[in-house]
Amino acid sequence: MDNFCVFILTHGRPSRVKTYTTLRNHGYSGRIILVIDNEDPTAPEYYRRYGEQAVMFDKQQIATTFDTGDNFDNRKTIVYARNACWKIAEERHIEAFVQLDDDYYWFGYRTATGAKSTRRLDTLFALLVTFLHETPITSVAFSQGGDHIGGYDDTKRVSRKAMNSFVCLTQRKFTFIGRINEDVNTYVLYGGREKYF
Numbered sequence: 001m002d003n004f005c006v007f008i009l010t011h012g013r014p015s016r017v018k019t020y021t022t023l024r025n026h027g028y029s030g031r032i033i034l035v036i037d038n039e040d041p042t043a044p045e046y047y048r049r050y051g052e053q054a055v056m057f058d059k060q061q062i063a064t065t066f067d068t069g070d071n072f073d074n075r076k077t078i079v080y081a082r083n084a085c086w087k088i089a090e091e092r093h094i095e096a097f098v099q100l101d102d103d104y105y106w107f108g109y110r111t112a113t114g115a116k117s118t119r120r121l122d123t124l125f126a127l128l129v130t131f132l133h134e135t136p137i138t139s140v141a142f143s144q145g146g147d148h149i150g151g152y153d154d155t156k157r158v159s160r161k162a163m164n165s166f167v168c169l170t171q172r173k174f175t176f177i178g179r180i181n182e183d184v185n186t187y188v189l190y191g192g193r194e195k196y197f
Contacts, residue, residue, distance in 0.1 A: 001030060001096075001122070001125065001126050001129065002095075003093060003094055003095040003096065004030055004031065004094065004095070004096050004097065004125065004126075004129060005030070005031045005032070005033055005089070005092070005094045005096075005097045005098075006023060006028065006030065006031070006032045006033070006097065006098050006100060006125075007033050007034075007035050007085050007088070007089075007097055007098070007099045007100070008020060008032060008033070008034045008035065008100050008101075008102050009035050009078055009081040009082065009085075009099060009100070009101060009102065010034050010035065010036060010046070010081075010101075010102035011036065011037060011040050011042075011081070012040055012041075012042050013042070013102065014042050014045040014046045014048075014049050014050075015045070015049075016102070016103075017034065017102045018102065018103050018104060018105050019100050019101065019102050019103065019104040020032060020034075020102075022104050022105055022106065022107065023100075023104075023107075023121060025119075026106075026107040026117065026118055026119055026120075026121045027118065027119040027120045027121045027122055027123075028121035028122055028125070029122055030122065030125075031094075032053055033053055033054075033055050033088065033092075034046060034050050034053055034054045034055070034102075035055060035057065035081045035084060035085060035088065036054055036055070036056050036057075037056065037057055037058075037059040037080060037081065037084075038056055038057070038058050038059055038060075039059045039060075039075065043056060055088055057080075057081070057084035057087070057088065059075050059080050060075075062080050062083055062084045063075060063080060065083060065175070066079070066083055066175045066176065066177060067177055067178070068178060068179040069177065069178035069179055069180070069185065070179055070180075072179070074179070077179050077180065077182070078101070078182065079176050079177075079178065079179055079182035082099060082166075082176040082182060083175060083176050085097065085099055085168075086170065086173050089170040090170060094170055095169065095170055095171070096129045096132070096167070096168065096169050096170065097167075097168055097170065098125060098128075098165060098166065098167045098168070099165065099166045099168070100164070100165055101164060107121060107124075107142075125167070128140055128167045129167065129169070132167065132168075132169050132172070133169070136196065137196050137197070138172060138174055138190060138195040138196055138197055139162055139166045139167060139168050139172075139174070139197050140162065140166075140167045140197070141161075141162035141163060141164065141165045141166055141167065141197070142164075142165045144163060144164060161184075161187055161197065162183065162186075162187045162197035163183040163184065163187075164183065166183075174186065174190060174195065177189055
């Protein structure tokens with residue numbers, strides 16, 4: 001897929017970016033950018049390990065662009081990296097991207113007979129980007145393992161929530177809100193404003 005990228009949002013653990021290897025082991029062959037911040041003392045190690053795949057943003061600067069939902073000066077959350085991705089994408093002419101945390105160890109799906117790994121992430125990401133292009137959806141996400149507690153039930157409705165993994169179109173920009181639970185804050189806020197997640 002041209003002009004697509006996986007952003008891995010990471011801080012302080014350059015030797016433990018599990019998601020990078022997991023993506024490759026599950027069939028993703030495209031571009032990966034590790035999004036790091038200028039307040040991370042381990043940044044030189046990210047550059048040593050990942051070279052130009054590590055891209056730094058200014059955490060204090062991005063903090064001025066959104067509401068953290070409190071008046072504390074603690075920037076130890078992922079919301080800054082989430083909001084920095086839009087500018088990084090624009091500067092690199094990336095048209096669509098997915099944001100992932102740095103500790104994913106499995107991608108798969110569940111059926112009536114159990115969970116199975118996928119080795120087709122290239123195809124899955126392409127399908128999700130096509131879905132976004134063909135609908136007014138703001139962002140789409142993979143379901144989480146906890147969404148399937150209770151077993152297989154083909155009558156269960158798909159919930160309108162998006163957490164952890166956000167597939168986005170760069171031109172369909174939105175801002176993550178709040179220092180804590182930024183994913184839930186965002187889909188709830190915008191869900192009430194006719195933006196669908």
